[in-house]
Amino acid sequence: MRKLVVLKLDGDLHLGVQVTLEIGEEGKRPTTETTGKLPPNLDMATAIDQWQFTYRSLWKFTRIKAKKIIYDGSISQRRKECDTKASEVREYLNNWLLSESFRPVREKWLKHLMPDEEIRVLIRTHCLQLKKLPWHLWDLVDRDYLKAEVVLSVPESEPVTAVSQTSPFRNKIRILAILGDSEGIDVEQDRQLLEKLPDAATTFLVEPEYSDIDDKLWKQPWNILFFAGHSKSEGETSCIYINKTDKLTIDQLRYALRNAVANGLQLAIFNSCDGLGLARELQDLQIPQIIVMREPVPDKVAQKFLKHFLEVFSSGQSIYAAVRTARQRLKGIEKEYPGASWLPVISEHPAVVPMTWAKLRIPKTRRLGTLLLLSLLITVGVLGVRHQGGLQTWELLFYDKFMRSRPQEKQDSRLLIVTVTEDDLYLPEQKQRSGSLSNLALAKLLDKLAQLQARTIGLDIYRSDPVQPNQAFLTTRWKTDDNFFGICKVSDRTQNYPGVPPPKGVSPQRQGFSDIVPDSDNVVRRHLLAMQPADPTSLCTAPYALNAQLAFHYLEKEGIFAKYTTSGDLQLGEKVFKRLRSRSVSKGEFHMGGYQQVDTGGYQILLNYRSYQGSPLEFAPKVTLTDVLRGKVNPEQVKDRIVLIGTTAQSFRDYSPTPYITGQGYSQEIPGVILQAQMVSQLVSAVMDGRPLISALPVWGELLWIWGWAVVGGAFGVAVSQTLAFVVLQTFPWRDRSRLYLLLAGGGILGGLYIVCLILFYQGIWVPLVPSTLVLVLTGGTVAIYLSSQQSQRQLISTT
The missing domain is CATH 3.40.50.1460 (Rossmann fold)
Known part of the structure; x- marks a missing residue:
């Protein structure tokens, strides 16, 4: 431990000097104190002045601008005289410090200080004459205590106001x-x-x-x-x-x-x-x-x-x-x-x-170690909360916002949606209807579509009632028409019965279920392609969704057939539809993207809605039942198209919430037939146009992504702590300007994170925004608070 020796000198060489000695450990209060006196010493005052005059006459090129000193004699004589005067000053100094009145000070020094200790000797005086003395030549310092160094100071002072003695995490x-x-x-x-x-x-x-x-x-x-x-x-x-x-x-x-x-x-x-x-x-x-x-x-x-x-x-x-x-x-x-x-x-x-x-400075390894440790701990904590589903609601909200923020797309011209509206319920052909569509109206509609050469027809209306004997032609059509697909329902969570059967006479190969998988807020974000009924007594045994059956049939005409990869993923042509599935990581279940606590049964993918004019309702051409029956449809709208038939009448309430919102801020609902068409469009567009599917990073990719933003947050926290230290003692306008820059920088980083996530979402990659934002803010705040506290501690130490 370094020792601190304070010599307070009050007086000068002409009147004598009162001396106070304090001894203690560096950074602590002195433990020893005594007083003494040094007598007047006019001879030493004269000697120091003579040495100074002789010394200053030696040099022509020094780092001073002053008047020339005229001095006679050779340079060697001047050097010799300077040495002589220096020896005189040294002798006067040490004799003076051996004065009897100074003995208590000297003895206290010798008693409490060891020769091998590192000692800082602080000479505190206002007298410039005393400061000029070569205190480093004192025999105690120059001969006996070789690790002592003399330092000049003043008797009174205020505490140091520097923010800190170190620059946190600064490597230079x-x-x-x-x-x-x-x-x-x-x-x-x-x-x-x-x-x-x-x-x-x-x-x-x-x-x-x-x-x-x-x-x-x-x-x-x-x-x-x-x-x-x-x-x-x-x-x-x-x-x-x-x-x-x-x-x-x-x-x-x-x-x-x-x-x-x-x-x-x-x-x-x-x-x-x-x-x-x-x-x-x-x-x-x-x-x-x-x-x-x-x-x-x-x-x-x-x-x-x-x-x-x-x-x-x-x-x-x-x-x-x-x-x-x-x-x-x-x-x-x-x-x-x-x-x-x-x-x-x-x-x-x-x-x-x-x-x-x-x-x-703080070594680079320590700087990186502290930053990485804090970022890793916070990342693990946030991932733990995320794994328990604590962030899922927020992640899905931003998922919806990303979905709504995408650029507008063209209408999908491969599809045509035939809607049964409220007005269509009162057509003459609908007199004997038992639901939204009578057998007679359906028969005429199918005839019209066949004449117009529709490639694939899907009926998104349940036909569980038996066909009347006088309408057996409809059953015959269902049996023989290979491009017609009927719908059924595997289960109904709101009713206690085993589903809805498909239209009688439609072969199993042309049946598709209508079941969807809404999230806990009832919004449909996932696309259920296939499943095995959990109830063996279900009236619907179709393994694929209606939308999948329609897409498969349409693509088969293009020479593209469905198959499965060795990992169990559906493949259509060159496009692989990676399923939303649970993945076990270290005894925990990590799910795809923001989904952490969700049922991933069946074959699910994320639904990449197509929007036109900012709405998912108008993404494909639509005509009404009346338009088709009255011949008001352009044949080019039907030929080689996928035609979906379904009701949009509000009285039947076949509507599902979507990530989109209305002008009033409510979730925008779309009819079931539009939802089925969206799913058909997703499959066909991905295969034929290369339209991106929405996928998430692998588990290791998400971990690195989130941790990376934690490191960014930590680095920003370092900048915040340094800026705060700078701001505290600044004056206007620098204080307000520094704070503004800090806010702009923080906002810029958060804005940059959002923009990067949005751009990646445009490309079909759903990266974690909410956990990344949390680790960025938490790590940045933690590092800033930690370093600020360290600065405060150093400041406290430096002023005590």
Whole structure:
């Protein structure tokens, strides 16, 4: 555990300094405290001023713009004198820190700190004179406690207001690098060092305008701010030279830098000259950590420091270890550049949580692992609810909406529907009717259709009553007419009797059942093609539906015959009609598409309604019984067509709800004969025209589809958490604009999901919209809440 040592210094070298020492573990309250005093030391004040004067006379090309210092003598003499002055300052410093009045502080240090511990020594003072002292040369730090690093700070401060020290799930550290006026120096070396950093995304501003810097600091979040170029401090004001003609004071960047801190700026590195003034002003803006050069810095020293610092810091070690190592490496060039190791210094906010390169990012593997785990858990939960039928109602509602949203199709010209309307009930031929159609009217109708050369005729009207002896010709026609098909009913759930028999005399090969399979809301979405009667006493034993019999007969004339594949699926020509069936997966029953809790008995497929002018009623040509009997039908409407005969009279209530809706918002009902015709059209159009059938993805396909949208939701949740963190501390108009962008992005993703599902439905593929939407929203919300809570915890830690 790293130890924190705080030395609060109140006073100066002329009047003496009151000292308070605090010792504790990093991140916790101090456990040890004592006080002491350092006497006035005018000799050291003079020595530090002389060293500074001698040092500044050495360099012609440094990263400072200032008046030239006139100094006589050779460069070697100046270097030697600079070394001498440095030694004097070091001697004065350590003698001063051995003062009797300072002994309680020193003894408390030695008692509570071990030489092998990593120690952060925080010098908290307002006095610039004390900040100029080379505290890193204190014998306790430089000789006995080799893992200690001295850091400058201020006595009082407010808590850090940064949202968080890390960017959640960010895999790149964001660096804004400003390369200012480079007259006489080489900042290109700085650029090359930054470009080589691992896991970093660096944006360079080369000799920018003020507006460029301001925009970047306001509009984007940054982890590190870097400056290389000329700078200087004069009195209470410091400035940086951003290009050959312009300079910026820290005050001019005040609001932009505060915004950057609020958005996560953790470290500012000013690899330029005379940085103590910069550090003082930057610290007032609550930038957590700042690295500056205390004096004018030769170009080579600046480059060497940056190289060694970045190597250590980006390897994962602390900023203190990185600065300490880089400073020690500079010792090796002090023969040419005296005082080089004195230059780099850290100035930081007292409440900062010490940062490392790893704290600025979360490894990619951890990021992906967390995201995938959350998305997988939520996907499993939603699939569990779906398997129990909890989402079926909603899935079918959106199925209906997709059905209604499809483009309009042409009428199916292969069919003709002969309807028996309310007016047709009062025709002279209908006088002896016992239902919707008398035997006489039916006989005349069949004669007319035969004359007009209908290819296939289906009667969607029950004929259970016996034919009268004087109408035996009708029975004869049914027996001999190979293109006529009659209807029967296998069972009736609303009545307690075993079905309705087919017309007497119609051979079993030309019988078809009328049974349909409405869903729990009574809407017909499925097409029942074949079944075996569950009741052996049923009066209807037809194995196929009437619509299937009509389609088979019509297609046989085209040379296309029904057969079954090895997997048991019906095949007509090249078209395979995959049945709606249960599929066992890990002891559970997964059904086709949105159907989870449904009876899939018999041979069922999904019914792909054909609509014309937005309605399933007008999808095929229709004529009335009167039109046919009175010869008002164009022969071309009948020749080689499939003709279905049925009633549309409201008094007989042979109507079924469909996925379509009326203008009043109610489910649109269609007569039974129209429903049978829809089913015939589906079979024939699929074979002859390649019209798509509606099918669902396989189980594994649905799982991957739903999980994939969960991952998308998780990724969006990361963006939400980052945006929320950005929004909280923004001002108008950025706050409202950011929220608007967030809403638009979320709406765009949901809209995109809907559009993709709709397009696939147009192609006949029913993909899960409702569960995909749920996992997308739930995963996104969970990830956003989780990361926001983590950010809050980190913020709480950083302010305690």
